[in-house]
Amino acid sequence: MVLCPVIRKLVGKRVVLASASPRRQEILNSAGLRFEVVPSRFKETLDKAAFSTPYEYALETAKQKALEVANRMNKKDFRSPDVVIGADTIVSVDGQILEKPADKQHAYSMLSRLNGKEHSVFTGVAIVLCSTKDKQLETEVFEFYEETKVKFSDLSEELLWEYIHSGEPMDKAGGYGIQSLGGMLVEYVHGDFLNVVGFPLNHFCKKLVELYYPPSKDAIHHVKHDSVPSVETFEVLSDEESGSSNSTQQNVTSMLKGESAFSCGDPGSLRKKEVAQHVSGEPMANCSENVENQAPFPTILIELLDGFKASKAMFVACKLKVFDLLKGKDILKAKDVAAHINASVCGIERLLDACTALELLNKTNEGYSNTELANKFLVSDSEYSLHGFIIHANDYVWQFFTHLESAVKEGTNQNHQIFEKKAQNLFQDTFYHSRETKLRFMNAMHCIIKVTARDVATAFDLSGFRSACDLGGCTGALAHVLVQEYPDLHVTVFELPDVIENISCFQPLGQGSSRITFTPGDFFKDNIPKADLYILSRILHDWSDDKIDILLSKISDTCKPGSGLLLAEMVLDKKRRHGRSAWLQSLNMLVQTEGKERSCFEYRCLLERHGFRNVQIVQTGNWLDAILCTKC
Numbered sequence: 073m074v075l076c077p078v079i080r081k082l083v084g085k086r087v088v089l090a091s092a093s094p095r096r097q098e099i100l101n102s103a104g105l106r107f108e109v110v111p112s113r114f115k116e117t118l119d120k121a122a123f124s125t126p127y128e129y130a131l132e133t134a135k136q137k138a139l140e141v142a143n144r145m146n147k148k149d150f151r152s153p154d155v156v157i158g159a160d161t162i163v164s165v166d167g168q169i170l171e172k173p174a175d176k177q178h179a180y181s182m183l184s185r186l187n188g189k190e191h192s193v194f195t196g197v198a199i200v201l202c203s204t205k206d207k208q209l210e211t212e213v214f215e216f217y218e219e220t221k222v223k224f225s226d227l228s229e230e231l232l233w234e235y236i237h238s239g240e241p242m243d244k245a246g247g248y249g250i251q252s253l254g255g256m257l258v259e260y261v262h263g264d265f266l267n268v269v270g271f272p273l274n275h276f277c278k279k280l281v282e283l284y285y286p287p288s289k290d291a292i293h294h295v296k297h298d299s300v301p302s303v304e305t306f307e308v309l310s311d312e313e314s315g316s317s318n319s320t321q322q323n324v325t326s327m328l329k330g331e332s333a334f335s336c337g338d339p340g341s342l343r344k345k346e347v348a349q350h351v352s353g354e355p356m357a358n359c360s361e362n363v364e365n366q367a368p369f370p371t372i373l374i375e376l377l378d379g380f381k382a383s384k385a386m387f388v389a390c391k392l393k394v395f396d397l398l399k400g401k402d403i404l405k406a407k408d409v410a411a412h413i414n415a416s417v418c419g420i421e422r423l424l425d426a427c428t429a430l431e432l433l434n435k436t437n438e439g440y441s442n443t444e445l446a447n448k449f450l451v452s453d454s455e456y457s458l459h460g461f462i463i464h465a466n467d468y469v470w471q472f473f474t475h476l477e478s479a480v481k482e483g484t485n486q487n488h489q490i491f492e493k494k495a496q497n498l499f500q501d502t503f504y505h506s507r508e509t510k511l512r513f514m515n516a517m518h519c520i521i522k523v524t525a526r527d528v529a530t531a532f533d534l535s536g537f538r539s540a541c542d543l544g545g546c547t548g549a550l551a552h553v554l555v556q557e558y559p560d561l562h563v564t565v566f567e568l569p570d571v572i573e574n575i576s577c578f579q580p581l582g583q584g585s586s587r588i589t590f591t592p593g594d595f596f597k598d599n600i601p602k603a604d605l606y607i608l609s610r611i612l613h614d615w616s617d618d619k620i621d622i623l624l625s626k627i628s629d630t631c632k633p634g635s636g637l638l639l640a641e642m643v644l645d646k647k648r649r650h651g652r653s654a655w656l657q658s659l660n661m662l663v664q665t666e667g668k669e670r671s672c673f674e675y676r677c678l679l680e681r682h683g684f685r686n687v688q689i690v691q692t693g694n695w696l697d698a699i700l701c702t703k704c
């Protein structure tokens with residue numbers, strides 16, 4: 073929650089972590105950042121003697137790691153990421169730089185050097201902002217480093233060797249992992265612990281604040297507190313136009329300094345106190361007294377209470393095609409928007425202001441314009457538009473959620489409430505009961521597949537397969553990405569005849585479409601085409617275990633040993649802090665379908681009982697995770 077406002081600035085951007093370090097991935101994952109992992113191939117062989125300080129070496133290495141990935145990705149598909157993050161962690165002791173040990177003897181010499189002494193751990197971080205001009209990559213590099221001092225106790229030779237034999241030192245700078253067994257070697261740590269583990273998260277967030285909320289000089293005041301050091305803060309109520317982003321910045325800045333922006337009761341009262349203080353120059357002496365007397369402000373609950381209003385505001389703005397009207401660089405006043413979409417000026421003004429607060433629109437004196445996020449995802453004809461999915465959520469899913477209480481009590485979907493009869497055939501009787509509902513559903517699925525397909529297609533190396541069959545592959549959006557990624561692959565999309573009839577509305581004339589075939593059929597009733605690789609993308613979550621058994625046994629009987637089965641689903645994982653989408657989606661499955669979302673363990677059990685082994689999962693960081701297994 074605390075880091076949400078800054079991290080949210082990266083939502084909608086293609087963020088890449090140029091690092092193979094599982095620790096870095098975990099630190100950024102837990103902060104709620106969504107990113108792809110593309111390990112850098114940069115060889116860490118810069119001449120250390122050429123750098124006057126150890127941190128300059130770490131900074132340069134971090135930068136080279138990130139630039140190598142940005143260049144490679146741009147060359148590969150002329151689609152550079154928006155942001156690439158590179159990092160390098162080193163240990164510095166007695167003027168020497170230690171990296172990862174090459175072998176056990178090397179680990180021993182490193183740990184002996186650290187024994188009983190204080191050393192510094194430096195992590196250099198490079199944030200590379202990328203753009204492309206005429207297919208050429210353009211980059212802007214922002215870098216910083218963090219130093220943490222660590223002291224080792226006096227350790228016996230025996231303990232050092234026991235530690236080395238644990239295998240832990242080998243992929244760690246300085247030959248120890250402070251987060252695991254290596255923690256036992258450490259007497260004290262001065263500074264950021266996560267910096268030692270491989271990524272200085274706190275400094276990273278401060279850097280994002282600098283990048284995404286640059287303060288204008290005269291907006292910064294140094295506020296004196298009685299017992300805490302001086303804190304930078306931002307005048308918030310002075311300028312109504314920019315109120316929303318400034319207040320976010322103020323919260324972020326305070327929170328990163330270890331304060332709760334809402335600690336004095338409701339947020340409004342705190343802001344007023346701060347502004348009053350700027351005017352009077354008086355310290356905020358009473359603030360800490362109040363904290364003890366007042367209940368903490370339940371920010372998370374307020375967010376949840378407001379959640380449905382925020383969703384509906386976005387849905388209605390999409391439905392009224394507000395973002396289409398403001399697409400590109402258009403700036404319009406509320407009255408012009410109202411005139412275009414034939415709505416009341418006062419109503420539109422409220423809607424546009426709410427969308428501005430939700431960071432979907434920008435507002436200036438000239439009027440309203442789309443944010444980058446809206447241009448990319450909310451305009452109905454943008455490449456990665458979610459418009460169709462949002463319309464489906466507004467026109468269809470919303471109604472189902474009004475019956476959530478009954479669904480929870482009855483433990484079953486609410487089709488009988490919406491359609492006034494129980495659905496005999498889930499898809500035919502619900503999503504496909506008219507041409508209009510069918511196209512709306514197909515459009516929704518098309519949107520999701522488009523934004524997830526590349527991550528699903530590249531989660532595993534599928535180049536060993538020559539033929540694939542995407543069962544229930546809808547509009548073929550995943551098939552199109554698969555044939556682009558794998559030049560030797562032919563894909564059959566096996567879908568209901570009703571769906572295939574309408575696919576022409578969604579066909580991009582993309583490269584490689586001659587390698588895609590659409591075959592009509594029902595995977596529960598008809599024979600399925602032969603293939604080396606079967607794909608079930610967002611299929612299993614619609615069905616009960618019994619129905620899944622029927623489908624998996626059919627696939628298992630059709631495919632040869634060595635064939636693959638790729639699933640794309642939202643996998644439930646309690647450990648993932650940002651995994652709430654999957655849990656909410658499971659409720660969605662309850663109100664609408666016969667199925668549910670499942671954990672990796674549940675998928676593994678289902679797959680293994682039909683002879684699929686070597687079940688591997690990749691959490692793509694995107695909406696859908698990928699699971700690959702092999703038929704034995």
Ligand SMILES: O=c1[nH]cc([C@@H]2O[C@H](COP(=O)(O)OP(=O)(O)OP(=O)(O)O)[C@@H](O)[C@H]2O)c(=O)[nH]1
Nearest residue numbers: 091092093095160161244245249250268269270
């Ligand atoms: O206490 C700990 N200290 C260090 C680590 C881990 O050590 C490595 C440092 O290596 P480097 O920065 O070169 O990163 P790599 O793992 O090689 O990945 P790249 O692909 O980014 O080069 C790093 O993984 C730290 O996490 C530790 O775990 N504990």
